[in-house]
Amino acid sequence: MSQLSYARYGKDNIRLYKREIDEKAGTQSVVEMTVCTLLEGDIETSYTKADNSVVVATDTQKQTVYILAKQNPVTPPELFASIVGSHFVETYPHIHAAHVKIIQHRWTRMTIDGKPHPHSFFRDSEEVRVVESVAREGEGISIHSKIEKLLVLKSTGSAFHGFHRDEYTQLGETWDRILSTEVEAGWRWKLFKSLAEVKAVIPKFDQAWEAAREITLKTFATDESPSVQNTMYKMCEQILAAAPLVEAVDYSLPNKHYFEIDLSWHKGLKNTGKDATVYAPQSNPNGLIQCTVSRKGPTAKL
Numbered sequence: 637m638s639q640l641s642y643a644r645y646g647k648d649n650i651r652l653y654k655r656e657i658d659e660k661a662g663t664q665s666v667v668e669m670t671v672c673t674l675l676e677g678d679i680e681t682s683y684t685k686a687d688n689s690v691v692v693a694t695d696t697q698k699q700t701v702y703i704l705a706k707q708n709p710v711t712p713p714e715l716f717a718s719i720v721g722s723h724f725v726e727t728y729p730h731i732h733a734a735h736v737k738i739i740q741h742r743w744t745r746m747t748i749d750g751k752p753h754p755h756s757f758f759r760d761s762e763e764v765r766v767v768e769s770v771a772r773e774g775e776g777i778s779i780h781s782k783i784e785k786l787l788v789l790k791s792t793g794s795a796f797h798g799f800h801r802d803e804y805t806q807l808g809e810t811w812d813r814i815l816s817t818e819v820e821a822g823w824r825w826k827l828f829k830s831l832a833e834v835k836a837v838i839p840k841f842d843q844a845w846e847a848a849r850e851i852t853l854k855t856f857a858t859d860e861s862p863s864v865q866n867t868m869y870k871m872c873e874q875i876l877a878a879a880p881l882v883e884a885v886d887y888s889l890p891n892k893h894y895f896e897i898d899l900s901w902h903k904g905l906k907n908t909g910k911d912a913t914v915y916a917p918q919s920n921p922n923g924l925i926q927c928t929v930s931r932k933g934p935t936a937k938l
């Protein structure tokens with residue numbers, strides 16, 4: 637009558653902190669992350685027959701993450717996710733895939749009296765660096781790196797006109813508007829055949845993250861934006877050019893609207909068009925513009 641169609645299980649919200657001590661320099665560095673592990677494999681009987689012998693307990697998964705963090709570098713997060721995923725697939729013959737997600741939080745070193753402080757940090761934004769990986773037995777390790785929660789705004793240099801109009805259209809055209817979004821930008825790496833292949837390109841992960849962030853900010857700031865769609869496409873093209881091991885780039889950008897307020901009812905106050913200075917930020921609804929851009933080839937299609 638019924639059958640288990642898909643199953644995976646693991647530990648979510650594993651909070652992890654690691655410090656690195658540089659005795660010589662007298663400095664410490666810190667990393668804080670939130671990890672999720674989810675295992676797939678021959679685990680059906682744990683659901684259907686209450687057979688817990690096939691269950692690598694979620695607590696075991698959590699302890700494993702702590703132990704591997706002690707024994708290995710936790711940065712870049714692409715490497716640590718690959719180490720954790722490979723461990724589960726290689727250690728347990730009946731586990732065939734391990735999904736590992738890492739959210740790395742920001743701890744930025746303080747500058748005190750003009751000098752980098754040896755052991756004090758502050759949270760300079762809610763922006764996070766995210767890695768979603770799958771280690772699959774016999775196939776390899778797929779990695780999707782992301783920037784999330786990077787909040788940006790430009791007060792001019794954005795337009796939106798020439799869009800389709802019909803009897804449902806109320807929106808006016810604009811040649812000068814506020815553009816604000818919370819950037820979610822991702823880049824999917826070519827499939828790595830093994831952990832050794834990941835280890836062979838370790839510096840590429842930080843380089844790609846830095847390039848993606850720099851390209852996102854620079855393009856957002858300098859593009860005379862005709863639309864969110866076109867500006868995000870320009871970002872994708874540049875990231876693909878900067879990171880040869882990346883197969884596809886994706887963005888998801890909410891359009892955080894700021895509405896003009898007509899104040900002419902009050903003593904003829906001018907606050908629209910070129911006179912607009914006071915706006916009403918909106919929470920919802922918001923536009924949501926998404927795309928994936930990949931290298932041209934036989935598999936590319938919309």
Ligand SMILES: O=c1[nH]c(=O)c2[nH]c(=O)[nH]c2[nH]1
Pocket residue numbers: 796807862863864865891923925
């Ligand atoms: O850049 C934009 N793209 C849209 O698709 C859209 N739709 C809308 O109402 N405003 C905007 N802005």
